[in-house]
Amino acid sequence: MKKKHRIRNRHIVLILSVILLTIFSKSWREIPKYYKNMVYVSSFNAIYYLLCRRHLVWEFIPNGINWWLIRVVHTIIITPLLVLVFLNKMPNTLFKQFIYFLRWIIISTAVEYLIHKKHLILYAHGWNVLWSGILYVKMFVYSHLFTRRPILTLFLSLCSSVFFIFKFNVPLKIKHFSRYFEPLLDIYYHTYLVDLFTRKKIL
Template identity: 30%
Template sequence: MHFALALLVAIIVWRKGVWREWSKYHTTMMFFAVGNVTYNFLTANYFLWKMKPDFFPNHSITEMIYSFITFPSTALLFLSAYPESDTFKAVIHHVKWILIYVLIEWFFTTNDRMIYQHGWNLWWSAAFDVTMFPILRLHHKRPILTYGISVVLCVFWIWMFDVPVNVPIEQRHG
């Protein structure tokens, strides 16, 4: 299912022709990728959510596909179709993408392709998505401001779910 999603998103990017605009949105696409890689690094022994591999051999490869294909491609799709001058349409655009992400995640959890741990659930994911899409838009317009806001949000999530980021490396791999 994870491979199918990555393939589907790549096909949509190609069919819509938005791949031609990749350089305009490249920094935000990479911001999204780095965010997912950072999550995987910080929570390596304390995942709040985890993709269960299907086509790919393990969790790490599955997450690399998300980090470097699925998430950058969805950022490209989200930003390239963003309604610049109409606030109502922009809100609808955000809601549409939040619903897409929540529905895909719901499908994955009900089909045992994604698991939650340590108190995380679909509602927390929806709350995360509600912040994530505006952050992606803000990053495209004001990246420096977004880095500061992202650090604050990251600290909040780490605190909220008591993620043990200060565990010595020797204990993490032992």
């Protein structure tokens, strides 16, 4: 029980850290300027949970927090705010932009590695922190590109999404008979039964 409370508190610290970063960097003032970029990133995050709902390659381990709530918080608050802070401080010159991208990708990947080690996020189906690093490359590059080339960005996002779907064998059978039992499957996947399995990996 104490371990579960520690993990829950770590989630709260992570969420508050991102919100405070947005406040102290004064990035929140630029929401009217970058809200489309934020919606873009949030939308593709939501699409991931929709397409991969039975084949999640990564998932936040709730432990005391409702699984649906933690997904929503990360989808509509945490990820968009990170992109907002990233875009708000974008340098002007090409070389400085390259260094800026590199720094954000390395720091984000390192933070996720620590989060994984602290048992806040679980990997599956061959996913690892290196793939997360590639995903951060995609997120930061595409969110910046979306400002000037939204149609191109959407096309590239579609292509990369198709790649990930085939790479990690994501099943897309919409008419599969299991759709009739989705409420029961949700009960199985997101109750303490799933904690019994994740706890083995944590321990």
